[in-house]
Amino acid sequence: MTTDMLAVTGGTKIFYRGTPDERRALDGLNIALKPADFCIVIGSNGAGKSSFLNAVSGKLPLDSGRIKIDGLDVTKLNAHRRAQFIARVFQDPMIGTAPTMTIGENMLLAELRGKPRGFSYGLTANRRAKYREQLSELNLGLENRLDMPVGLLSGGQRQSLSLVMAVSTRPKLLLLDEHTAALDPRTAKLVMDTTVRAVEELHLTTLMVTHNMDHAIKYGNKIVMMDAGKVLLEIGPEEKRGITVPDLIDRFHTKSDAIALQGS
Numbered sequence: 001m002t003t004d005m006l007a008v009t010g011g012t013k014i015f016y017r018g019t020p021d022e023r024r025a026l027d028g029l030n031i032a033l034k035p036a037d038f039c040i041v042i043g044s045n046g047a048g049k050s051s052f053l054n055a056v057s058g059k060l061p062l063d064s065g066r067i068k069i070d071g072l073d074v075t076k077l078n079a080h081r082r083a084q085f086i087a088r089v090f091q092d093p094m095i096g097t098a099p100t101m102t103i104g105e106n107m108l109l110a111e112l113r114g115k116p117r118g119f120s121y122g123l124t125a126n127r128r129a130k131y132r133e134q135l136s137e138l139n140l141g142l143e144n145r146l147d148m149p150v151g152l153l154s155g156g157q158r159q160s161l162s163l164v165m166a167v168s169t170r171p172k173l174l175l176l177d178e179h180t181a182a183l184d185p186r187t188a189k190l191v192m193d194t195t196v197r198a199v200e201e202l203h204l205t206t207l208m209v210t211h212n213m214d215h216a217i218k219y220g221n222k223i224v225m226m227d228a229g230k231v232l233l234e235i236g237p238e239e240k241r242g243i244t245v246p247d248l249i250d251r252f253h254t255k256s257d258a259i260a261l262q263g264s
């Protein structure tokens with residue numbers, strides 16, 4: 001049996017506990033991913049999708065429950081310590097990159113992320129050649145602009161750069177939180193194509209949150225539907241092949257009706 005690349009058991013996070021505003025962001029969440037799983041996370045607003053990714057990255061410490069990455073219990077490790085295993089791309093293209101630094105410097109920061117202090121710094125000729133090659137995959141011409149400040153790029157170009165930076169270190173986990181939602185359809189397609197290519201070529205274990213049902217059925221090998229901080233529905237690789245959006249919605253309604261009946 002292969003070790004799970006990610007295992008969350010009983011993940012619970014309650015905000016404003018014991019007050020009238022109590023929010024159960026995560027409520028006994030259980031999720032396991034095999035190496036190279038590409039898991040699409042869907043669910044309505046407030047279902048806990050971002051909290052789940054934040055809990056995995058360490059940004060949101062759990063109240064209870066455990067998180068293992070590739071067999072290592074990281075529950076008590078802070079976000080900085082977990083950064084050696086995890087890369088993220090957020091919805092807002094402005095978040096993933098530093099605008100006043102050049103493309104090359106941003107790539108260097110990504111390479112050094114999670115590395116011990118004292119790791120060889122500097123934008124050496126070797127590194128520049130490597131970054132140029134990684135950027136050329138995007139077909140945006142960024143490989144010829146290593147010395148340009150990132151602030152001069154468009155949102156789509158910045159998001160593409162964030163993605164290249166995220167995958168350049170071959171993280172154990174790639175976390176994507178609606179990373180194409182703020183882009184125009186053409187740019188979103190480009191970033192999605194780059195995402196799929198990187199995930200498949202590098203066999204990255206990936207969690208991708210999306211609101212886009214077409215993306216949910218088109219990409220990945222697994223779907224997890226969250227509701228009220230839990231997994232409501234999990235669709236594995238066999239079942240996912242050939243599934244349609246109406247099937248998915250149907251499965252969702254059947255499941256929520258069953259839960260409503262249990263509760264009544």
Ligand SMILES: Nc1ncnc2c1ncn2[C@@H]1O[C@H](COP(=O)(O)OP(=O)(O)O)[C@@H](O)[C@H]1O
Binds near residue numbers: 050
């Ligand atoms: N920092 C926070 N403080 C208070 N409540 C929060 C915070 N983050 C999330 N929540 C609450 O937790 C629930 C889940 O939120 P979130 O994980 O952002 O959902 P999703 O990403 O699925 O829309 C919501 O009720 C939200 O209001």
Ligand SMILES: [Mg+2]
Binds near residue numbers: 050051
């Ligand atoms: Mg969210």
